[in-house]
Amino acid sequence: xxxxxxxxxxxxxxxxxxxxxxxxxxxxxxxxxxxxxxxxxxxxxxxxxxxxxxxxxxxxxxxxxxxxxxxxxxxxxxxxxxxxxxxxxxxxxxxxxxxxxxxxxxxxxxxxxxxxxxxxxxxxxxxxxxxxxxxxxxxxxxxxxxxxxxxxxxxxxxxxxxxxxxxxxxxxxxxxxxxxxxxxxxxxxxxxxxxxxxxxxxxxxxxxxxxxxxxxxxxxxxxxxxxxxxxxxxxxxxxxxxxxxxxxxxxxxxxxxxxxxxxxxxxxxxxxxxxxxxxxxxx
Ligand SMILES: [Zn+2]
Numbered sequence: 001x002x003x004x005x006x007x008x009x010x011x012x013x014x015x016x017x018x019x020x021x022x023x024x025x026x027x028x029x030x031x032x033x034x035x036x037x038x039x040x041x042x043x044x045x046x047x048x049x050x051x052x053x054x055x056x057x058x059x060x061x062x063x064x065x066x067x068x069x070x071x072x073x074x075x076x077x078x079x080x081x082x083x084x085x086x087x088x089x090x091x092x093x094x095x096x097x098x099x100x101x102x103x104x105x106x107x108x109x110x111x112x113x114x115x116x117x118x119x120x121x122x123x124x125x126x127x128x129x130x131x132x133x134x135x136x137x138x139x140x141x142x143x144x145x146x147x148x149x150x151x152x153x154x155x156x157x158x159x160x161x162x163x164x165x166x167x168x169x170x171x172x173x174x175x176x177x178x179x180x181x182x183x184x185x186x187x188x189x190x191x192x193x194x195x196x197x198x199x200x201x202x203x204x205x206x207x208x209x210x211x212x213x214x215x216x217x218x219x220x221x222x223x224x225x226x227x228x229x230x231x232x233x234x235x236x237x238x239x240x241x242x243x244x245x246x247x248x249x250x251x252x253x254x255x256x257x258x259x260x261x262x263x264x265x266x267x268x269x270x271x272x273x274x275x276x277x278x279x280x281x282x283x
Contacts (some may be wrong), residue, residue, distance in 0.1 A: 005041045006043060006227075008033035009039055009182050009227075009238065010033070010037045010183075010234050010238045011033060011034075011237075018031055021038055023215070027042070028040060028223040029041045035234065036231060039227060040227040043224060043227040046154040046180075094120060094121075097171070097200070100264055101197070102169070102194075103123035103168065104123075104124070104168035105125045105148065106120065106124045106126060106127065106167060106169045107167045107169070107189075108128045109128075109155050109159075110155065110178060111128030111130045111135075111136075112130060113135050113139050113142075114126070114128060114138060114140075116171060116173060117148075118143075124168075125148045126142070126146055126148040127149060128140075128150040129150070129159065130150055130152060131155075133152060136151075136152035137152075155185045156185050159189060160188070163192070164191050165192070165194045166192050168196075168198075169198050173201070174202060176201060176235075177204055177220075177230070178225055178227060179228065180227050182228060182238060186238070186243065187243050195267060196266070198266055199267075200263075201239065201262065201263040202260055202261070202262050202263075203228075204219075204220030204260055204261075205260055206220065206229040206230055206234075207231040207232060207256070208254075210257070210258075210259055218259075232261055236249055236263065239265050240265075244267060244268060245265060245266050246263060247265055248264045249261065
């Protein structure tokens with residue numbers, strides 16, 4: 001894990017002197033910033049995520065903890081979903097991609113094994129970024145057959161491998177909650193987007209009723225995998241403060257009864273982003 005306490009990823013405040021949030025689980029220290037953001041103050045280094053603590057391994061370990069603590073709830077949550085539920089969930093990303101992205105190269109940041117973009121129609125060429133060595137290899141095999149490729153590495157470094165204005169759309173589903181540097185990654189993503197490109201984001205909703213009900217047992221808590229716990233307001237502030245204009249992310253994109261929320265944004269024009277960078281201010 002990192003030795004320097006991480007500052008708030010949304011407003012940049014240092015919360016080292018604040019007490020740990022009650023949902024902390026040793027050795028992992030969560031903090032609630034004065035701006036309302038809850039975040040992990042001592043995340044793992046990127047290097048740990050390549051092999052030893054890669055998502056596919058820590059996910060299995062977390063599932064085992066949940067199975068032992070709450071066996072009935074665990075089985076219920078993993079029970080086969082109805083066909084209707086599966087179709088509804090699958091259609092959302094595909095239909096939003098068709099609606100918001102122009103045909104062309106599309107990037108999935110944190111693409112895991114490539115299953116998300118694999119579902120897109122043929123007018124989209126899938127590209128990915130993935131830190132896990134094993135998952136990036138799997139995704140690359142899938143994407144290369146459609147003319148795309150996967151860059152293995154942390155998102156910030158990997159985004160530097162793509163030309164400015166290259167993508168017609170970027171997908172970040174179940175990614176930003178894992179990223180220790182979400183502001184920098186979003187700003188770097190804006191650089192590789194075409195002027196009319198769109199960004200689709202999906203993250204767990206810390207303000208969901210289920211989180212309030214389940215407390216520390218909420219399915220959105222995954223330590224140390226999840227390092228950011230966004231409310232709708234904090235997510236919108238982060239995205240808007242990183243070179244984007246939020247186009248949608250209202251109540252219909254985050255039902256309080258669901259665990260996740262969705263957002264669509266577009267790049268701010270270049271001069272506005274330059275102004276924001278010059279001021280050096282985060283929201
Ligand atoms: Zn803050």
